[in-house]
Amino acid sequence: MTLSWLEMTECESVFDTSALVKIFHNEEGSERTRELILNAQNNLYILDIAQIEYYSAIFRRYRNHELSKKSLNIAISGFEKEMSHYCIEPTTPLVIKEAQNLIFSYGDKFGLRTLDSLHLAAFSLISSEDWIFVCCDSILSCVAEECQFTVFNPIRQENEGFNY
Secondary structure, eight states: OBOSEEOOSSOEEEEOHHHHGGGTSOSTTHHHHHHHHHOTTOEEEEETHHHHHHHHHHHHHHHTTSSOHHHHHHHHHHHHHHGGGEEEEOOOHHHHHHHHHHHHHHHHHHOOOHHHHHHHHHHHHHOOTTOEEEOOOHHHHHHHHHTTOEEEOTTOGGGTEEOO
16 A cells, blocks of 8 residues: 555654665655654664665765765765664565565566565564555565555655655
């Protein structure tokens, strides 16, 4: 289910890297992602590999001249400080097995990718019915919706009524 609106005073949210990068790099969806993150009542989760993916994405933006050296350093130091507010879930053998199951179930129809399957696998293993998967990747969002998970995609227009 994609969120079109939701009254929320507290939520459990799992972020994939596509949403996480929007914290420190201004692009479409950044403001909405920050609002969700800055709500002190929300509990935030990431998979441990999201940290490495984040650094890779930020350095790619630097190499592509989308970030200055100063902005790169701010993005790195800000991210490192921000991580103290997240629950970091480990990539366990169970997560890997669940990711494999997701690839077998959705790889042919959606083209689910390796790292995306790991994020979704972790979410499926730790979440309850009222948890939210925060993702800006269209393929991963579609697969999560197909799995009947609640998805918040900060760059989708149908999320306009989502209240933080």
